[in-house]
Amino acid sequence: MKGKVAVMTEPEKLTFAEYELPDAGPGAILVKVIRTNVCGSELHIWKGQHPTKKSGVMGHEMVGMIAKLGEGVETDYAGNPVKVGDRIASAYFLTCRKCNSCQEGKFHLCENAYKFWAKNPEEAPHFHGSFATHYYIHPDQYFYKVPDNVSDSAAASANCALSQVYFGIEKANVHFGETVVIQGAGGLGLNAAAVAKEFGARVIVIDAVASRLQKASLFGADYVIDMNEYDTVEKRVQAILDANGGKGADVAMELTGVPAAFNEGIHLLKPGGRYISIGNISPGKMMSFDPGLMTRKSIQIISLVRYDPWYLQKALQFLAEKGDKYPFNEMLDCDFSLDEIGQALDKSANREITRASIVLE
Secondary structure, three states: OEEEEEEEEEOOEEEEEEEEOOOOOOOOEEEEEEEEEOOHHHHHHHOOOOOOOOOEEOOOOEEEEEEEEOOOOOEOOOOOEOOOOOEEEEOOOOOOOOOHHHHOOOHHHOOOOOOOOOOOOOOOOOOOOOOEOEEEEOOOOOEEEOOOOOOHHHHOOHHHHHHHHHHHHHHOOOOOOOEEEEEOOOHHHHHHHHHHHHOOOEEEEEEOOHHHHHHHHHOOOOEEEEOOOOOOHHHHHHHHHHHOOOOOEEEEEEOOOOHHHHHHHHHHEEEEEEEEEOOOOOOOOOOOOOHHHHHHOOOEEEEOOOOOOOHHHHHHHHHHHHOOOOOHHHOOOEEEOHHHHHHHHHHHHOOOOOOEEEEOO
16 A cells, blocks of 8 residues: 655645555554644745755644554553554654753753654655655654544644643743733644643733634633734733733743744743743744843743653643633634645645644545
8 A cells, every 4th residue: 555745845845755655663653644734833844944854744743543553562652552543643753762862851852853854755664744644653752642532633733732832831830820921823822822721821812813813812812912903012012011910921922933023022021021932943033132121121031842742641631621611623724635735835824824734534
């Protein structure tokens, strides 16, 4: 049997290739992709803004069904028994547990995280990304069984967006009664709103797209700020002060991928506030910044890439327990076929849709 992969030959150009389905080696799994999403990271790659990945198979946010189990794979990384036909979600990176970062307990910074990700599809096992009919999960790539009450739509976002913001919110020690300002109401922002709300925070979301702000309210936002109405940093700061009893936010989260948002975030926080930077992942994109204001306000900067892989299990548990409270099934607002991936990427980049998903039969 053959499977199909979408291959970016260069930024904004796609082709498709077919390969024989590989066997799953010891400790590995081959999954049939059920759903895979267009994440912000894919948009950076698609536009040629990623520092290293300029071609190859894209896609990492996914939920799949086990097609082949490698020797020795009997449970997921939480000890739950698995078998062919089970739905699983996997971290999109390796955790080798042997490199310098892993030895220091910084599993999210594993130096071998993308060991397989940059490979060309011609190189076995071919299915290096989830924009394909199948996806190869390597040894040392954490994966978890999807709870029965979690839909495919909800589970598809767990292994990046939800896990990532959950990790950031816990790293910033968000707690009951605090105010969290979220810059950006895309997939990361909507997930962050729900998690922050469940941590007991008051949630304020900033965006310029009305449909995204409407969704933010459904995902726990107590107050939304439309950048078209509040069209300067000063106006947005004042809106936060008005909504928060004259105080700046305890925590702000940059989830936009726009460099200017980072500079603005410092202004949104109260003295002693914490700033979580996750969205900006493309080195070399510059902006003006006021380091003196940061110092005078004693702002703590928390920048994060990836997440400790067990946060994927936390994310799936969150969906199992809170999935009925928030419209996670409606977060993916536009479905595409595998052949329509180019269209899905373009519409997402143009912000015509909030969260595109590729559905495979």
